[in-house]
Amino acid sequence: MARPPSILPLAAAIAAGLALGIAAPATAVQTHVLSEVFIRLLGWIMAPLVFCMLADGAAALGRHRDAGRTGVSMVLYFGAMSLLSMLGGLVAGVVLEPGIGMAAAGDGGVALAHHGALAPHVLPDWMAWLPALQPNNLAVLALALPFGLAAGLRPGTRLLGWIGAARGALLAATRIVLWLAPAAAFGAMASAVGRSGLVSLLPLLRFVVAINLASVVFVFLVYGGVARLLRLPFGRFLVFLRNELALVASTGATLAALAPLSERLARLGCPRRLVDVVLPFSYSLNLSGTYLYIAMALVFLAEASDVHLGWHELALMFGVGLLSSKGAAGVAGSALATLVATAALLHVASADTVALLVAIDRTMKCRLLTNVIGHGLACVVLAARDGSLDREALGRELGTDQGVFDRS
Template sequence: MKGFLPLAIPVAAGLGLGLSAPSLAVQMQPLAQLFIHLLGWLTYPLIFCMLVSSASTLGRQREPGRIAALAFAYFAVLSLLSMLFGLASGWALEPGTGAVLASASSPAMPVPGETPASMPGWLDRLPSLKANNLLLLAAALPAGLLLGRFPDTRVPAWVERCRLRLLGVIKFVLMLAPLAAFGAMAAAVGRHGLAPLLPLLKFIAAINLASALFVLVVLGGAAWLAGMSLLRFIAYIRAELYLVFFTSSSLAGLVPLSEKLQDLGCPRQVTDVVLPFSYSLNLAGTYLYIAMGLVFLTQAAGVRLGWHELAWMLGMALISSKGAVGVAGSGVATLAATVALLHVVPPELMAILFAIDRTMKCRLLTNVIGHGVACVVVAAGDRCLDRKALARALSAARSP
């Protein structure tokens, strides 16, 4: 409960304001948007510094190279499994059957990233850093490898100082998370009410059920192979999950999750390599959402796909999803890009998912749990996981 109450109280206050004074509640959205802006400006440079630092060691030491190889193999397997799990769940649960397509063209549905009419102009003009993680990888990896050729220069120390300072600033910004949670909840309830789109409740229930099953079965199996109880691990990082849930940003959990994993027994040489790459290449919740969203749209449009079309859809979704980031709205934007590439359903049908994108918290939570499990699995595979620290931390996490 320690990590829950500081965010639950402002969320409850935002809910009350949204129901009692909708027009005033909508004006609270800048609190959440400013928080996301700040996280973007700070977290992406942090990931860049972590990637540069990690890549610079790959050419000098054998161990980080082995860790990276294990991580990439794990990410590839999890990406494919999450996509297949999303497709299978969509076919089994049929969330798109009976969808009301008339609402797809409704102008009342907000588009992620669109500024409401009541938004102050200064925030609309404030640029946001929405870096594609593939671009971060493309820039950081060669820079780090080049830096590894010149270890005696001052640049490695400068990169490390930047990393530490960014960590400190982000910890300060995270103190604003309750205000962001209040603004996000107040604006959402003030604009849409409690049940804005009843026909989509089936899809919301289906994606949450599929995500929970994926976490328990797939991630639970991976954790079991690493010798860790998944449920105890979830209890251990529950404060970070609360933070991600109420702020709608998995980036908010990056710094505290890294510290928690090191206390869990994952050495920094693992977390500094695996975690930033995981935030770029191991978004299991987003992949599952994209696959299930594609099935939902094809079912809603009454489109039947053959095996070759399904294989093409899976391949394109795997490629386009690698550009997704950890902020709410990136998943539906990536899904929209995939739909546009595939030409399977009319692109305008994507509007049916825009209005409920902010409810897809299961996508973010699955991603964060997947990031943590990836670090533990790689550390266990590299035989550098501190089993005593793991047992001690998980034992203390048993009690709420």
């Protein structure tokens, strides 16, 4: 089982990184290599792992008559979450007004923007041998799904055994890489503080607070509402995912939680055949935290540029943002790239204003945590929907016997 490191080593690494960033900024900036290597290694492993998970799961799911119904339910659920998160981000931006008055900051804000935009995020030459894979999960899904379905039509073939063996080996490799998570957390924190400092980020603190507040409200209002409809103890569910959430928050990589989250959901009572299909699709199409961030950031950029937003402009943002946000699927750092492209398309802000968010992009842990919670909840919801959820296992793991998902 691929288990993430416990919270204490990660917390200690973050504290040490913070201290180094304050005490020796020049040295701290160089530690970004640690987090870069960690993300590169994960990118190297996760593309074939996602392929094996989906192919194996599709082969098993394809042998069941309910495969079509599960697929339809998955698409509808992901679509509903996407719409709600984009709408929530726009509403939160209009209500909280995080960018109002920021244009008055003038040259100071632009200087901060360029400082963040020019910060190095590349590996040194002596590490050029590391594969710079940034796999797009949509391409992996497009290949793995028909491959798995075709293999499932011939259950006696050795191909399925090879896929299962490869999946096990990749999970073991992921477990080894995850032990590097504290080092990655140390490097990410130290380099962020050393590069920008604490005081230099204060002009953007309002947006950081606003997006975190909006994410918390979305998680408890929307996800909590879904859990309440199914009588799932949502608070206990969040506690159950605490190690995966801590891992993602400290490393800044949602891919770090893919393998351990798969194992945890299987323990929770979600059948493996369903998890291996739903989870890779969720990582590509169910990114509510990212959609919320993109929508709210568009409003923030418009407000920071003194651009008036009427209903027509907001409706255009909603439509264009919903479509363009699908390009953020499965590629590290693509949320910021998608935001920049969307802002340029809508002409809501100048390039200098858009660059303001570069300096704080890696502090936007709220979108990553929201995504991971959404991935886990999606598997539980869809397992309950098709009647394959092991309710006894779920009650046992959450420490409750109060009739979870009792529909009576």
